[in-house]
Amino acid sequence: xxxxxxxxxxxxxxxxxxxxxxxxxxxxxxxxxxxxxxxxxxxxxxxxxxxxxxxxxxxxxxxxxxxxxxxxxxxxxxxxxxxxxxxxxxxxxxxxxxxxxxxxxxxxxxxxxxxxxxxxxxxxxxxxxxxxxxxxxxxxxxxxxxxxxxxxxxxxxxxxxxxxxxxxxxxxxxxxxxxxxxxxxxxxxxxxxxxxxxxxxxxxxxxxxxxxxxxxxxxxxxxxxxxxxxxxxxxxxxxxxxxxxxxxxxxxxxxxxx
Numbered sequence: 127x128x129x130x131x132x133x134x135x136x137x138x139x140x141x142x143x144x145x146x147x148x149x150x151x152x153x154x155x156x157x158x159x160x161x162x163x164x165x166x167x168x169x170x171x172x173x174x175x176x177x178x179x180x181x182x183x184x185x186x187x188x189x190x191x192x193x194x195x196x197x198x199x200x201x202x203x204x205x206x207x208x209x210x211x212x213x214x215x216x217x218x219x220x221x222x223x224x225x226x227x228x229x230x231x232x233x234x235x236x237x238x239x240x241x242x243x244x245x246x247x248x249x250x251x252x253x254x255x256x257x258x259x260x261x262x263x264x265x266x267x268x269x270x271x272x273x274x275x276x277x278x279x280x281x282x283x284x285x286x287x288x289x290x291x292x293x294x295x296x297x298x299x300x301x302x303x304x305x306x307x308x309x310x311x312x313x314x315x316x317x318x319x320x321x322x323x324x325x326x327x328x329x330x331x332x333x334x335x336x337x338x339x340x341x342x343x344x345x346x347x348x349x350x351x352x353x354x355x356x357x358x359x360x361x362x363x364x365x366x367x368x369x370x371x372x373x374x375x376x377x378x379x380x381x382x383x384x
Contacts, residue, residue, distance in 0.1 A: 135321065135322050137201055138320050139312055139314065139320055139322060140201065140205050141204045144182070144202065144208055147181060147182050148182055148184065148208070151351070152351030152352065157188070158352065159243070160185060160188045163189070163279060166356070166369065169192065169239065170194075171193025171194065172195065174194070175196045176197050176230075176239070176241070178230070179227060179245070179250075180199060180200050180205075180222075180246065181200060181208075183210075183212045183213055183220060185241060186220055187209070187212045187220065190216075195221075197222075197237070198221070198223070199222075199223045199224070199234075201226060206223075209222055210222055227268070230270070230271055232270075236272065236276070238277075239272075240268045240278045240279075240280075241279050241280070243279070245282070245283060245365075248281075248325075249282045249283045249324055249326070251325050258305070260325065261282070261335060262338065266339040269340050275372065276372045277344075277370070278336075278341065280370075281365045282325075282327050283325065283327065283366075284359060284366050285306045285327050286360075287361055289303075290362070298310055299324075305325070306326045306328075307324065307325050308323070308324050309322070309323045309324075310324070329366055340372065341370035341371065341372065341373075342372075343368065343370045346368055347366070347369065349363060349367040350363050350364035
């Protein structure tokens with residue numbers, strides 16, 4: 127796999143974090159999250175599932191074990207090395223690919239389901255890119271990979287929580303209220319420091335953004351590590367959970383009428 131020399135900020139961060147990623151507390155609810163996804167999406171063996179920003183494969187591997195055909199993409203080769211090792215240990219097959227979620231390869235084909243969880247790609251703003259453009263590109267790229275009727279579950283950062291914390295003087299980074307972004311310094315394993323931008327969304331804004339690229343939005347639910355709930359979000363929830371579908375007919379896609 128490639129090194130992090132010349133890599134983007136997020137690539138450098140995940141190259142450094144890959145070894146300890148599965149020790150983080152938010153990864154401990156994986157079984158419950160997989161169970162919720164299986165029920166919510168009515169997953170069936172044989173379906174094609176795309177895990178965007180799959181990281182170390184903590185969702186991809188147990189879903190493959192249920193009989194789904196899982197493709198995992200991630201910006202970080204180091205994270206995918208961990209996913210490959212996890213799949214081998216579990217005796218399941220994964221298709222793994224290094225790719226930018228904003229420009230997923232056309233050859234991936236049509237999927238029944240797409241996941242983008244725990245800020246796997248959405249909300250983690252690429253260097254030099256406008257935050258809204260970044261997240262719109264991620265959503266549009268995922269939309270292209272889904273078959274008509276295919277469904278998406280995506281979790282994104284909750285701007286209501288950011289703003290509430292900002293009022294209390296709690297954020298650790300620099301908050302830009304106009305773009306709903308937070309820029310924070312992170313020390314990497316080699317002692318260097320990288321500044322990373324995260325983009326936050328209000329529920330209506332995330333819904334509108336998804337609709338702008340052609341999704342039919344089913345719901346925006348509450349989210350957070352180990353606390354995904356099928357109920358309206360509060361200002362204390364870390365994440366929002368978008369549940370959406372690619373329309374089955376072109377007439378319901380707003381881009382088809384342009």
